[in-house]
Amino acid sequence: MDKIRFATVWLAGCSGCHMSFLDLDEWLIDLAEKVDVVYSPVGSDIKEYPEDVDVCFVEGAIANEENLELILKVRERTKFLVSFGDCAVTANVPAMRNMLKGADPVLRRCYLELGDTTPQLPNFPGIVPELLDKVRPVHEVIQVDMFLPGCPPSAPRIQAALEPLLRGEKPVMEGREMLKFG
């Protein structure tokens, strides 16, 4: 059997979900025997999200134009997409800026009002991705096949979700160990 083409992407999140993924420790060696890591900030050095990905774990909310562009590409090129962690599932902490209503008030608050020295708005079109007005969870932007909440999901929770997926089965998402937010 061909190896499962596995990817992870990191959008608007703190990378904690990926760190938790690395917490799988020696089980990662077992995982490596079953999957080809075709794209991942912690598992490969490929810059372009490839075609024909079987399973992708998406960490983070959709907060800027780069996140949006990447998630649309990821959806198009992935069979089974998992919302990985609270930022992907609920928009979580990155979305706390939504209460300020819009990208401009957020930038002004952070870079002008709270700017200690030489306050100025960051503006590098084409280099620094523009913020979207509203941070949204992944499933409000594209269709999601499975949700894996947690901030971050613990390594055992990630393993319990991944193991059935590797066998081509959908994991049972029930109970505190699999579902607790935060």
Next chain:
Amino acid sequence: MSVKTLKIDGKEIAIEEGATLLQAAKEAGIRIPTLCHLDGITDIGACRLCLVEIAGINRLLPACVTEVSEGMDVQTNTPKLKEYRKMIIEMLFAEGNHVCAVCVANGNCELQDLAIEMGMDHSRFPYRFPERDVDVSHDEFGIDHNRCVLCTRCVRVCDEIEGAHVWDVGFRGAAAKVITGLNQPWGTVDACTSCGKCVEACPTGAIFRKGATVGEMDRDRSKLDFIVTARELKQWTR
């Protein structure tokens, strides 16, 4: 007092007249999920989690404020009820700003526990991200309206048990919020005895002890008995 006999989930139950379906179910060992209910204070049927199906009645009724009657045939856990309960919890999450990861009550929260119980893995409703404020003017306690689900347990416990009636509900519709005094900063409300009953009663991290940080607000739910017994034991403050 006369006794009523009824069936809950097929189980025959006899209970005194005037009891609620929630009490009858509890006595029969059947768990009906609740959020706005708190033993010892008046039930108001606000959260709708305890909705049940009753044969012959074509709408769902909240068990906490529905009295038992002779021959009732009640179902508490049908697929329809489970789906509605899950939707209610999803709507509560989408309605406020509930960020478990940075909440004092993370791990000690009735809303979070209910989400697990209902099997909620995400909200199917778009998040509203309302603008809500935080009042930390009180010396010991604070209220973060972002985390409030308007169960009004604080309002009822302060009025009915403490007798201070510091809390109430102000404004209407989506703007409704619990207020202290006449919508004054909590710390300036003389009527507050700082008894902390509202802190114990709050199901989420909305009303908290100052100084608690993420996950530190460990409410000992067994101490909620205090809310019921405080008057007899004359425990006016704690």
